[in-house]
Amino acid sequence: MSSSEQRRRQLAREKFERQQKRREETRRRTRRITVIAASAVAVAAVVGVSAYMAAGGDDGKKGDDAAASRSPAPEPSKSESKAPEPAMKIDKKAAYTMSLSTSQGDMAFSIDAAKTPRTANSFKALADKGYFDDTKCHRLTTQGIFVLQCGDPKGDGTGGPGYTIPDENLDALGKAGGDGTVTFPAGTVAMANTGQPNSGGSQFFLVYKDTKLPPTYTPFGTMDDASLKAVQKVGEAGVAGGAGDGAPKKSVVVEKATVTEK
Numbered sequence: 001m002s003s004s005e006q007r008r009r010q011l012a013r014e015k016f017e018r019q020q021k022r023r024e025e026t027r028r029r030t031r032r033i034t035v036i037a038a039s040a041v042a043v044a045a046v047v048g049v050s051a052y053m054a055a056g057g058d059d060g061k062k063g064d065d066a067a068a069s070r071s072p073a074p075e076p077s078k079s080e081s082k083a084p085e086p087a088m089k090i091d092k093k094a095a096y097t098m099s100l101s102t103s104q105g106d107m108a109f110s111i112d113a114a115k116t117p118r119t120a121n122s123f124k125a126l127a128d129k130g131y132f133d134d135t136k137c138h139r140l141t142t143q144g145i146f147v148l149q150c151g152d153p154k155g156d157g158t159g160g161p162g163y164t165i166p167d168e169n170l171d172a173l174g175k176a177g178g179d180g181t182v183t184f185p186a187g188t189v190a191m192a193n194t195g196q197p198n199s200g201g202s203q204f205f206l207v208y209k210d211t212k213l214p215p216t217y218t219p220f221g222t223m224d225d226a227s228l229k230a231v232q233k234v235g236e237a238g239v240a241g242g243a244g245d246g247a248p249k250k251s252v253v254v255e256k257a258t259v260t261e262k
Contacts, residue, residue, distance in 0.1 A: 083162030085118070086125035092117045094261050096124065098221065100132075100150075101256040105230045109189045109206075109221035111259070116168040116220040119191060119200070123220075124259040126161060126202055132257035136247075139205075140235065143244030146209035148231050149192055150254060151202045160201030167191075167198050168218050181212040187228045189221030208235045 090096070096111040113120040126132060137150035138157055152159040173182040184190060188207040191200040193216070200218060208231040223231065237250040 085163045085165055086122055088117070088121050090117065090121045090124055091261065096120055096259050096261055098123060098127065098257065098259045100254050102137075102230075103253040103255065104234055104250055107206075107223065107227040107230055109223045109227060110262075111221045115172065116218060118165050119168055119218055119220045120259075122161075122165050122202075127257045127259040131161065131202065132254050135254050137206075137234075137252035137254065138247060139245070140239050140248035141245045142235060142238055145211045145213060146186075146235060147205040147207050147211060148234055148248065148252065149203060149205040150252070151192070151204045153202075157203075160203070163201070164198060165191075165200050167193075167200065167216070169220065170215050170218065172219050173215060176215055179212070180214055182215045184211045184213055184217075184219065186210050186232075187223045188219050189223060191218040191220060193217060206231050208232045 090113055092113050094113050096113055098109055098111055100107040111120045111123065131153065132151060135150070135153050136155040137148050138152055138155045139147075139149035141147050141149075149157075173184060173188075176182055184207045186207055186209050190205055190207070192203040192205055193199040193201075197216070204220075205217075206223060208228065234248050234250045234252055237248065239246040240249045
């Protein structure tokens with residue numbers, strides 16, 4: 001075989017390996033931000049546990065290896081999605097502010113209803129009935145991606161309002177690059193989901209440092225400077241137990257949430 005042919009094959013192999021590495025990195029980022037859907041059917045639960053154990057995971061494992069071994073969450077079950085999405089009551093042309101009174105200080109972010117009307121409407125409806133009150137921000141990530149995740153009344157990543165809302169505004173942060181991601185700038189507030197399209201519920205994440213993720217999460221809000229600094233302090237304190245993904249060491253409890261028109 002000629003040296004030029006060997007070189008050509010070597011370059012092709014190296015290119016393929018780079019592509020595989022980028023795809024795996026994208027999958028890992030996605031896994032870290034997905035939430036576990038509640039009320040999964042028993043068969044899916046058995047399959048998921050088997051796959052997780054085959055990967056060598058266990059509930060006590062810490063750090064990036066544990067995060068990387070998690071499978072994407074399943075779609076919400078039919079029983080979880082019985083409740084209707086709230087009827088549209090907001091002014092789609094208006095801007096709104098979601099204010100969070102928390103154990104780590106007051107936080108707030110703006111919501112542009114013109115770009116994310118159904119997300120804004122859902123959050124206002126939930127906040128108006130006290131859905132977010134006395135809930136914990138259950139998840140902090142400090143490696144690979146940098147977000148604080150909130151909005152689960154169960155406090156364990158499995159809770160939701162019983163309905164899902166469609167993805168919105170997915171092109172707001174630009175087109176994905178060669179690695180399949182876009183940059184979610186620090187201060188962005190976006191919807192968490194199950195890894196499936198149009199599967200957002202009540203959980204959301206606050207980005208406290210520029211983070212690369214696939215453009216599959218609805219960016220619907222922007223924190224003000226004071227709120228961003230408050231979340232950054234939570235991030236700096238780290239994760240309980242020293243892992244890169246888990247409950248924040250500085251517990252964040254949302255004592256009261258309100259959504260008001262500007």
